[in-house]
Amino acid sequence: MTDIRITEVPKEAGFGDYFALLKPRVMSLVVFTALVGLLVAPATVHPMIALTGILFIALGAGASGALNMWWDADIDRVMKRTRNRPVPAGVVQPGEALGLGLALSGIAVVMLGLATNLFAAGLLAFTIFFYAVVYSMWLKRTTPQNIVIGGAAGAFPPMIGWAVATGGVSLESLFMFALIFMWTPPHFWSLALFMKSDYSDAGVPMLTVTHGRRVTRGHVLAYALLLAPLAVAGAFTGIGGPLYLVVALALNGWLLRGAVRIWRRDEAEAEADRYRVEKGFFRFSLYYLFLHFGAILAEAALKPYGLGGW
Amino acid sequence: MTIRAEHEMHRRRLGRNVGLGVTLAAFILVVFGLTVAKVSQLGERGAFAHAPPGVVAR
CATH class of the missing domain: 1.20.120 (Four Helix Bundle (Hemerythrin (Met), subunit A))
Structure with missing residues (x-):
């Protein structure tokens, strides 16, 4: 007699699950504020360069979101609000989230530098570092002032948009x-x-x-x-x-x-x-x-x- | 005999592959558009900055 064993097929991630790692709702706020920063700056930017700039600022924000989901998978699993995120739900492996976050961070910073200027790219790199390392890895679990200081990460996008147009700060x-x-x-x-x-x-x-x-x-x-x-x-x-x-x-x-x-x-x-x-x-x-x-x-x-x- | 039954897993893989393909195609378009924008911004001097003096004039 032959035994048939039905084992559960591991959940396989779809494209949308990887996209969810980028925190699309947060990205939409980043896109809007960065776009305002870029459009109100006293300098004209070629529309294609502006579009590329905004795209890679958004991608950088998404990459930092993926790194945050990789690091915070343990606490996301406990909280009702976050337990259905792709990593705690077991759909995406933590290593995949880390790899995606690092790869997209690199692509976003390099492409922003090539498309616009090094100052804007440096500011984006610092924002990703600030959100993933300073906020997620350090402040979030150690101090009740976590969101006060960590809030800086969300505040940088209009500055980056402005820097895309002017190459500086004002x-x-x-x-x-x-x-x-x-x-x-x-x-x-x-x-x-x-x-x-x-x-x-x-x-x-x-x-x-x-x-x-x-x-x-x-x-x-x-x-x-x-x-x-x-x-x-x-x-x-x-x-x-x-x-x-x-x-x-x-x-x-x-x-x-x-x-x-x-x-x-x-x-x-x-x-x-x-x-x-x-x-x-x-x-x-x-x-x-x-x-x-x-x-x-x-x-x-x-x-x-x-x-x-x- | 070939196995024809399609599992939900196959649909997800197809979706993932199509999504990645579209993303890569979009990336190529962005880089191409960016290149056109950058080159069009260069003046004649900038565009021929690599050429020896006098080449453009001839």
């Missing part, structure tokens, strides 16, 4: 960096407030885990108080103008109102309405950043008609 590109840098902590801490046990289960020292929710609520308010004047002051830089000022005043008024509401609430209140205010603040913070950069872009688009800027 007050305006530093402002765009600062805007994302200061926006990151309240954005992520509002998420941590309603993700409940995810971070503590994974042993990630988010502020909610190490210092409690009361302190986190205070930090959301403190960073909102620092962010609001900075965002409004951007209206008076070379990339700001009356339209940006109106948008920034409205959005920052809303931001402060949301942050004060979060600060005033206690856990019992938040539990009672299932973190409605915190979830609303998190959603709003996404529009907040998008609309600020949209207003910066609108100012640049209006300039040829004598309407943008002061």
Whole structure:
């Protein structure tokens, strides 16, 4: 008699699984902010060179996402929000994620250097290093200030876009960096407030885990108080103008109102309405950043008609 | 006799191969487009910078 043994065929990754390693949603934010940085810079770039620049900035961001998924596979497996990512789900092997991340990092940096300039390529290389090594490997598991310092990685793309066009740094590109840098902590801490046990289960020292929710609520308010004047002051830089000022005043008024509401609430209140205010603040913070950069872009688009800027 | 049954694994492999093919084709197009853009940006002097003096004039 012949025994037939049916063994489970190992899961085989499709193209989409490898693409998911690049964190497409994060990439979309990178593409948008880098594009704004490039378009508002006071220099004209050939459309093909601009397209190539944005493409390889996005690829570099995706590569750092793949390296992050390789390194964080153990904690991604524990957290509900991330357990279906390709590596913890067992669809893509960790070594494949590492290989893809390293290869794409190299391609992105070299191609950006060849297409645009060495300064932009160097800035992209530093961004990948900062996200993969400084944030993922070092800060994320050691300090509750992880997202404060790590937020710099997400803040570099508009600076790189600006560098693609001008080959350097300016007050305006530093402002765009600062805007994302200061926006990151309240954005992520509002998420941590309603993700409940995810971070503590994974042993990630988010502020909610190490210092409690009361302190986190205070930090959301403190960073909102620092962010609001900075965002409004951007209206008076070379990339700001009356339209940006109106948008920034409205959005920052809303931001402060949301942050004060979060600060005033206690856990019992938040539990009672299932973190409605915190979830609303998190959603709003996404529009907040998008609309600020949209207003910066609108100012640049209006300039040829004598309407943008002061 | 050939085995004709198609497993889901084969579909995934096909998808992966097609995806990689399209990506490589797109990469070639980008490099080609970039080359055209870079060359078109060079002035006559830049384009013939490698040639000995006088060659362009003749």
